[in-house]
Amino acid sequence: MKNIFIIIISFIVISCKKEIQESKTEIVLKENEVSLTDAQMKNANIETISMSEKSISSVLKINGKIDVPPQNLVSVSVPLGGYLRSTKLLPGMHVNKGEVIAVMEDQQYIQLQQDYLVSKAKLVYAEKESARQNDLNQSQASSDKVTQMAQAEVLSLRAMTNGLAEKLRLININPNTISASKISQKINILATINGFVSKVNVNIGKYISPSEVMFELINPTDIHLNIKVYEKDVAKLKIGQKIIAYTNAEPNKKHECEIILISKDVSADGTSEVHCHFEDYDKTLLPGMYMNAEVELNSSNSNTLPEESIINFEGKDYVYIEIANQKYQMIEVQIGEKENGFLQILNVIDLRNKKIVSQGAYTLLMKMKNTEEE
Structure with missing residues (x-):
């Protein structure tokens, strides 16, 4: 009995020592460390790898808005002013070049046509008078002074008539079609491009001054994307480079563009303008609309890890290494860029020559958090 009692006491002491050792093992674990038992290791199915070098293409993410070059944005006004009699334009409507988009009326249009016809009639008379004085001068029946005055009168009236004719053309009146019986108080405003209406700033009956913009027309054939790029990234871009753009409303709908111009100026906010041309223009894209863009830069060899080895915890990225x-x-x-399921690792020195958990990382995280709670 005494021997049995000694054996039992020895077993209890050994068990207590083992528990104390295991307890000490748990205590020496740091906050960011975790240890697995044989049973836990078997169930966790942990696998480890080392970093591998792969070619990763970096992507520059930028944003901007759809813009229209000056030659494709037309402001419509009336050179001589007048009252708006009629128009059918609404923002978004399509117009064709040469189409009547508004009708104006004013008494000065009548006066201009009248002045032209009077000047034209005087010119016809002056030309005949000049020819008559020239004939008389040839026969010494008229002085040189009178002949020269007649010629000067012809030149003066011709300049006045031609000037009035150009003014008529400026308001879309053909001077060759008017006569004393065909004088109109109205003029037509014509579309100068094929495109669509961007703005309508007038209403029927309003007096329009020569400096006032009535309509804005846009030719969509050369609408482009104007993006802002920080000065540190400008050198990474080049003419002809392809970019992918998309709107916030439709992020999955990609629009291919090509860089056509890179500004050499840096604005006060530290950005430069980069102009891109759409490969296929989408009519749903409107001037002033904001877009996001991605530019794929030249690929380079980088140290990488598979996505499965990275865990995100409390807003930061982590990996587990075997110590x-x-x-x-x-x-x-x-982490940097991602491509084909691999992530670029930037802090390479911390992970060089380390065994990194590639499978079971989240299992280790759960075990570590449970241990902390205990």
Whole structure:
């Protein structure tokens, strides 16, 4: 009986020592470390790898808005002013070049036609008078002075008549079609491009001054994307480079563009303008609309890890490295670009020559958090 009692006491002491040792093992674990038992290791199915070098294309993310070059944006006004009699334009309507988009009326249009016809009639008389004085001068029946005055009168009236004719053409009146019996108080305003109406700033009956913009027309054939690029990234771009653009409303609908111009100026906010041409213009894209864009830069060899090895915890990215048998440490990582399921690792020195958990990282995270709670 005495021997049995000694054996039992020895077993209890050994068990207590084992528990104390295991307890001490748990205590020496740091906050960012976790240790697995044999049973836990078997169930966790942990696998480790090392960083591998792969070619990763970096993507520059930028934004901007749809713009129209000056030659494709037309402001319509009336050179001589007048009252708007009629128009059918509404923003978004399509117009064709030469189409009547508004009708104006004013008494000065009548006066201009009248002045032209009077000047034209005087010119006809002056030309005949000049020819008559020239004939008389040839026969010494008229002085040189009178002949020269007649010629000067012809030149003066011809300049006046031609000037009035150009003014008529400026308001879309053909001077060759008017006569004393065909004088109109109205003029037509014509569309000068094929495009659509961007703005309508007038209403029927309003007096329009020569400096006032009535309508704005846009030719969509050369609408482009104007993006803002920080000065540190400008050198990474070049003419002819392809970019992908998309709107916030339709992020999955991609629009291919090509860089056609890179500004050489840097604005006060540290950005330069880069102009891009749409490969296929989409009519749903309107001037002034904001867009996001992505530019794929030249690929380079980088140290990478598969996505499965990266865990995100409390807004930061981590990996687990093996520091001993069945013992792992959580280390924060800085990640860069992603391509084909691999992530670029920026803090390479911290992970070089380390065994990194590629499978079971989230299992280790759960075990570590449960241990902390206990």
